[in-house]
Amino acid sequence: MTVEIGHFALILALIVACVQMVVPAWGARIDDDRLMAVAGPASLATFILVLVAFLSLMDAYVASDFSVLNVWANSHSTKPLLYRISGVWGNHEGSMVLWVLILTLFGAAVTLFGGYLPGSLKARVLAVQASISVAFLLFVLLTSNPFERLNPAPLEGRGLNPILQDPALAFHPPFLYAGYVGFSMAFSFAIAALIEGKTDAAWARWVRPWTLAAWMCLTLGIAMGSWWAYYELGWGGWWFWDPVENASLMPWLAGTALLHSALVMEKREALKVWTILLAILTFSLSLMGTFLVRSGVLSSVHAFAVDPKRGVFILAIMMFFTGGGLALFAARAGELRQGGLFAPISREGALVLNNVLLATATGTVLVGTLYPLALEAVSGAKISVGAPYFDLTFGPLMVPLLVAVPFGSFLGWKRGDLRAAAERLIFAACIAIVAAVLAFAFVRSGPWVAPLALALGVWVLAGAVWEVLFRARMGQADPSEVLRRLVNLPRAAWGTAIAHAGLGICVIGIVATTAWRSESIIAMKPGEKTELAGYTIEFQGTESGRGPNYIEDRGRFLVSSGGRPITELVPAKRLYDAPPQPTTEAGIHAALLGDLYVVLGDAQTGGGFAVRIYFNPLVRCIWMGAVLMFVGGAFSLSDRRLRVGAPRKARKPLVVPAE
Amino acid sequence: MAQYRNHLAWWRRPLVGRGAVLGRSRGGRGALLAAALAFVLVVHSTVPSFAVQPDEILADPRLEARARAISEGLRCLVCQNQSIDDSNAPLARDLRLLVRERLKAGDSDKQAVDYIVQRYGDFVLLRPPFNAGTVLLWIAPLLLLAGAAVLARKQMRGGNGRADRSGEAPLSADEARRLDEILKKAAD
Numbered sequence: 001m002t003v004e005i006g007h008f009a010l011i012l013a014l015i016v017a018c019v020q021m022v023v024p025a026w027g028a029r030i031d032d033d034r035l036m037a038v039a040g041p042a043s044l045a046t047f048i049l050v051l052v053a054f055l056s057l058m059d060a061y062v063a064s065d066f067s068v069l070n071v072w073a074n075s076h077s078t079k080p081l082l083y084r085i086s087g088v089w090g091n092h093e094g095s096m097v098l099w100v101l102i103l104t105l106f107g108a109a110v111t112l113f114g115g116y117l118p119g120s121l122k123a124r125v126l127a128v129q130a131s132i133s134v135a136f137l138l139f140v141l142l143t144s145n146p147f148e149r150l151n152p153a154p155l156e157g158r159g160l161n162p163i164l165q166d167p168a169l170a171f172h173p174p175f176l177y178a179g180y181v182g183f184s185m186a187f188s189f190a191i192a193a194l195i196e197g198k199t200d201a202a203w204a205r206w207v208r209p210w211t212l213a214a215w216m217c218l219t220l221g222i223a224m225g226s227w228w229a230y231y232e233l234g235w236g237g238w239w240f241w242d243p244v245e246n247a248s249l250m251p252w253l254a255g256t257a258l259l260h261s262a263l264v265m266e267k268r269e270a271l272k273v274w275t276i277l278l279a280i281l282t283f284s285l286s287l288m289g290t291f292l293v294r295s296g297v298l299s300s301v302h303a304f305a306v307d308p309k310r311g312v313f314i315l316a317i318m319m320f321f322t323g324g325g326l327a328l329f330a331a332r333a334g335e336l337r338q339g340g341l342f343a344p345i346s347r348e349g350a351l352v353l354n355n356v357l358l359a360t361a362t363g364t365v366l367v368g369t370l371y372p373l374a375l376e377a378v379s380g381a382k383i384s385v386g387a388p389y390f391d392l393t394f395g396p397l398m399v400p401l402l403v404a405v406p407f408g409s410f411l412g413w414k415r416g417d418l419r420a421a422a423e424r425l426i427f428a429a430c431i432a433i434v435a436a437v438l439a440f441a442f443v444r445s446g447p448w449v450a451p452l453a454l455a456l457g458v459w460v461l462a463g464a465v466w467e468v469l470f471r472a473r474m475g476q477a478d479p480s481e482v483l484r485r486l487v488n489l490p491r492a493a494w495g496t497a498i499a500h501a502g503l504g505i506c507v508i509g510i511v512a513t514t515a516w517r518s519e520s521i522i523a524m525k526p527g528e529k530t531e532l533a534g535y536t537i538e539f540q541g542t543e544s545g546r547g548p549n550y551i552e553d554r555g556r557f558l559v560s561s562g563g564r565p566i567t568e569l570v571p572a573k574r575l576y577d578a579p580p581q582p583t584t585e586a587g588i589h590a591a592l593l594g595d596l597y598v599v600l601g602d603a604q605t606g607g608g609f610a611v612r613i614y615f616n617p618l619v620r621c622i623w624m625g626a627v628l629m630f631v632g633g634a635f636s637l638s639d640r641r642l643r644v645g646a647p648r649k650a651r652k653p654l655v656v657p658a659e
Numbered sequence: 660m661a662q663y664r665n666h667l668a669w670w671r672r673p674l675v676g677r678g679a680v681l682g683r684s685r686g687g688r689g690a691l692l693a694a695a696l697a698f699v700l701v702v703h704s705t706v707p708s709f710a711v712q713p714d715e716i717l718a719d720p721r722l723e724a725r726a727r728a729i730s731e732g733l734r735c736l737v738c739q740n741q742s743i744d745d746s747n748a749p750l751a752r753d754l755r756l757l758v759r760e761r762l763k764a765g766d767s768d769k770q771a772v773d774y775i776v777q778r779y780g781d782f783v784l785l786r787p788p789f790n791a792g793t794v795l796l797w798i799a800p801l802l803l804l805a806g807a808a809v810l811a812r813k814q815m816r817g818g819n820g821r822a823d824r825s826g827e828a829p830l831s832a833d834e835a836r837r838l839d840e841i842l843k844k845a846a847d
Contacts, residue, residue, distance in 0.1 A: 235745055242740050274814045344815070352815065356807040363803035371796045381792050384734045386742065386785025393800045523713040601712070610713050 006056030067153030159578030175221030182214020350408035406463025461504030495636025506625025
């Protein structure tokens with residue numbers, strides 16, 4: 001019964017969303033406050049209705065109600081509770097309901113927190129937001145209904161793909177979706193601004209924090225996926241340039257560009273047109289990500305739905321919003337007045353460079369991902385575009401970007417002095433050079449560019465740290481004064497520094513683990529020892545065991561260093577009950593300098609087991625960096641300027657004199 | 660789906676000099692085939708990944724290093740975007756052994772890769788070759804960079820253009836210098 005309530009609620013949500021799409025927009029057009037006021041309650045009602053639908057589906061999963069087709073196909077009664085819950089979005093239909101839920105949540109947030117927005121802008125934003133809801137609610141109800149029943153009801157379900165039964169992956173989709181869908185906010189505001197023909201301080205002040213929030217979620221979501229791939233897929237890779245990964249990377253890159261250009265727009269009223277274009281493109285890329293993943297055009301682990309009907313439907317949604325958005329942009333962008341003059345060498349100029357490079361990188365990933373499809377459609381030739389292509393194209397684009405990051409923070413608005421900035425950055429440059437020299441001196445293996453690339457990461461990190469210290473007058477004022485200044489630094493400044501430091505740390509991790517990873521693949525019999533990266537690994541044998549819904553063979557490895565025992569690693573090979581599918585569980589020892597990563601392979605014909613051992617230097621920096629970017633975003637979000645919100649108040653000069 | 664059937668055909672194509680295919684047991688596949696062929700193939704090739712087996716490794720470490728480097732650039736044809744070095748699919752193993760065989764027979768890296776490309780087409784290369792079909796792919800980053808730079812310039816000019824129309828004359832060199840001095844004083 002609850003499932004029928006959910007289905008009914010979803011249909012009601014569609015109807016309310018239709019009202020929300022039409023009435024406020026019409027009200028804004030004829031300037032009728034009562035009609036515009038419909039948007040608020042309607043957005044709350046849509047959210048509550050979709051929430052009811054979502055919870056009823058979750059209820060069916062928790063109760064293992066196999067009379068529901070979706071639950072039967074994706075769940076199993078022996079599954080632990082966490083995975084029965086995450087199973088709701090571990091499949092196509094349920095994940096689309098989650099998508100709509102987050103979409104309507106953002107709509108409700110506009111109503112709840114957007115009190116100070118001009119009435120017509122708010123009405124239009126909510127109407128645009130509702131149009132996206134309508135499209136996706138139709139998609140769910142017409143092609144991907146999760147509430148279908150089975151009669152007679154089977155006794156047991158088919159189970160969730162065991163590699164998806166993992167804590168990191170349980171929360172990976174919600175964060176990713178919050179990011180994707182969060183960019184819809186920027187999109188709706190961009191469209192509303194184009195319809196209104198103007199943007200003001202309230203516009204940028206509102207768009208930036210929500211873009212930031214979406215970007216934070218996407219950052220964390222991508223990091224979780226990468227972290228999961230690292231320990232679950234069993235060969236220690238953390239990024240594969242898989243089309244589906246690219247589908248999430250593109251909105252992230254575009255969103256990062258959007259964040260920075262929105263900053264210029266908020267502070268200096270420049271780059272308005274560009275920011276609006278980016279807002280449209282970022283959300284379009286989110287939609288494209290959904291299309292690529294859900295349509296099965298690029299089949300992969302994520303493509304639950306290999307159903308052409310669904311693919312065509314999402315393609316239509318994507319074309320409508322992207323095409324419509326861009327057409328509106330082409331027609332109306334000329335009317336937007338933008339001010340804010342600036343010299344090429346200035347904070348604005350640096351942010352423009354950031355945008356140019358990020359936009360190019362986004363485009364490169366897009367071309368690389370879609371080119372094989374396009375080429376096959378045009379000429380029938382089949383090619384593969386894999387990691388080597390992206391390493392060769394994406395990599396070089398990141399170099400000038402990383403070089404420029406610390407400069408950006410040290411250039412003044414409007415007109416900057418490159419030489420002065422460079423002089424202030426000598427400290428960071430020295431640290432980077434020392435890092436490169438040390439890497440050259442102590443690490444003999446690996447490509448020769450690796451120490452330079454490492455220095456680039458150190459440069460960004462040191463630049464970020466130095467920025468905070470410099471603003472606190474480190475070395476000029478006495479320590480207590482420096483401390484006072486540090487505490488009083490606006491949170492946004494802290495946020496920028498932390499996020500940039502995170503970027504630097506991430507780069508350091510990527511370079512170190514890519515260039516200096518060591519590996520050993522051997523057959524080991526119980527009692528045998530091997531060495532890697534200063535560790536001695538002794539294979540002690542295997543044993544069988546049983547988990548809640550799987551059986552496993554565990555290998556025991558004693559790890560020691562210099563005769564001193566360090567830890568015992570227990571990698572395993574699992575076979576799940578339903579569906580009967582094997583997985584590997586790596587044994588990982590995390591140390592300061594890197595991860596020791598042991599995978600148990602198959603029994604060998606001559607006795608013993610195949611064993612794969614890796615040492616991944618500094619690999620954790622990659623995800624630590626991503627988490628720092630998230631934290632930096634959170635700091636920035638908590639800045640008083642954004643919390644207070646009222647544009648007039650915030651227009652006062654900020655407390656910090658230094659810049 | 661069609662794409663996958665195609666790959667399957669590739670995988671079934673007999674390899675010269677290869678007898679029984681070793682590797683993972685394929686138990687449980689039958690039950691899953693009913694669900695979705697593509698999904699199964701992908702999952703089977705991604706999940707219990709144990710790619711290079713100890714018995715494949717060549718005794719000569721230099722030759723082995725070359726073989727690994729080549730393997731990283733070759734696509735596992737039955738997998739989704741995985742190199743044969745990363746994949747545990749039987750076909751990937753066959754290709755890895757084939758590469759090693761060619762190297763042992765004295766092929767250069769290029770000859771070994773060409774040998775594989777001859778049999779499987781450009782599709783097997785993870786780094787697409789530069790030819791008429793892929794020109795756009797390879798110059799795309801440059802075109803995009805140029806396009807973005809032009810757009811950005813227009814944006815910056817847009818502001819200037821309007822400012823000019825509003826009658827503001829640009830600062831003369833002397834004015835600029837004086838302004839700089841004032842600003843510097845203010846900053847101190």
